[in-house]
Amino acid sequence: MSSMTTEHLLVERRGGVLYLTLNRPEKLNALSEPMSEALLGELSAAASDSEVGAIVLTGAGRGFCAGGDIGAMRSRNEGAEGPPPTIESRAARLRRMEEAALLLHEMPKVTIASINGPAAGAGLGLALACDLRIASDTARFATAFAKVGFSGDFGGTFTLTQLVGPAKARELYLLADVITSEEALRLGMINWMVPAAELAGETESLARRIASGPRIAYAYMKTNLNLAINSDLRTILDREALTQTLSGRTEDHREGVKAFLEKREPKFQGR
Numbered sequence: 233m234s235s236m237t238t239e240h241l242l243v244e245r246r247g248g249v250l251y252l253t254l255n256r257p258e259k260l261n262a263l264s265e266p267m268s269e270a271l272l273g274e275l276s277a278a279a280s281d282s283e284v285g286a287i288v289l290t291g292a293g294r295g296f297c298a299g300g301d302i303g304a305m306r307s308r309n310e311g312a313e314g315p316p317p318t319i320e321s322r323a324a325r326l327r328r329m330e331e332a333a334l335l336l337h338e339m340p341k342v343t344i345a346s347i348n349g350p351a352a353g354a355g356l357g358l359a360l361a362c363d364l365r366i367a368s369d370t371a372r373f374a375t376a377f378a379k380v381g382f383s384g385d386f387g388g389t390f391t392l393t394q395l396v397g398p399a400k401a402r403e404l405y406l407l408a409d410v411i412t413s414e415e416a417l418r419l420g421m422i423n424w425m426v427p428a429a430e431l432a433g434e435t436e437s438l439a440r441r442i443a444s445g446p447r448i449a450y451a452y453m454k455t456n457l458n459l460a461i462n463s464d465l466r467t468i469l470d471r472e473a474l475t476q477t478l479s480g481r482t483e484d485h486r487e488g489v490k491a492f493l494e495k496r497e498p499k500f501q502g503r
Contacts, residue, residue, distance in 0.1 A: 239266040248286065253290050263300055265329075272335070275332055286442040297358060299352045299376055347365060348371065360388055446485070446498075456475060482503060
């Protein structure tokens with residue numbers, strides 16, 4: 233087990249799982265530039281780290297992530313940070329921060345959002361970009377952008393539409409109502425809802441289960457599932473034929489077959 237601390241992000245490795253904790257609890261973990269840069273750096277490194285079998289993203293204190301820092305937005309709008317940047321430079325800066333959502337969605341590792349409290353705006357986008365979502369029964373969810381005159385970022389218009397359908401996604405974006413964990417579970421925004429006191433333990437059990445699984449096969453599954461979102465059956469069949477053949481050449485596949493025939497649990501090694 234190892235751990236380290238950056239300014240606004242706690243990083244810990246435990247049992248093949250990389251835990252990333254957004255760490256501005258006094259602001260419900262609203263995104264800061266140091267936090268975004270640290271998150272992007274950790275995800276980029278983990279994408280090719282053979283020691284990482286699963287990634288858990290969560291928040292410190294009572295919130296998951298409240299999205300953008302509204303106070304910092306006001307300072308920018310009032311010119312407190314100096315001359316305003318150009319539209320192009322501001323868009324480029326935001327696009328770099330958004331790369332964290334793309335990595336969570338596309339990297340060849342299973343990503344898990346452990347949603348311990350409010351997930352709003354960009355924070356909701358980060359949660360929805362993960363492969364799996366487990367939430368406390370006290371968590372709350374909101375797109376929030378309409379409340380501050382924004383149109384939305386961090387991929388939420390894409391991921392939310394995929395999860396709940398276009399009609400409901402439009403409703404949640406245009407009205408920006410706050411919804412409960414129960415409603416999020418009913419809509420399919422989250423996979424599991426657990427009592428708040430059990431969230432950490434349930435998250436660890438889930439992450440360890442994934443980390444001990446066939447990591448190469450999981451990576452292929454993830455690429456195939458992402459490809460299926462905007463593809464046709466012929467393309468998916470071609471892709472599945474290739475990845476099924478490739479995963480069939482791994483030691484994990486041979487171990488899985490042997491364990492099945494011996495009626496025991498497999499011991500995957502990620503090779």
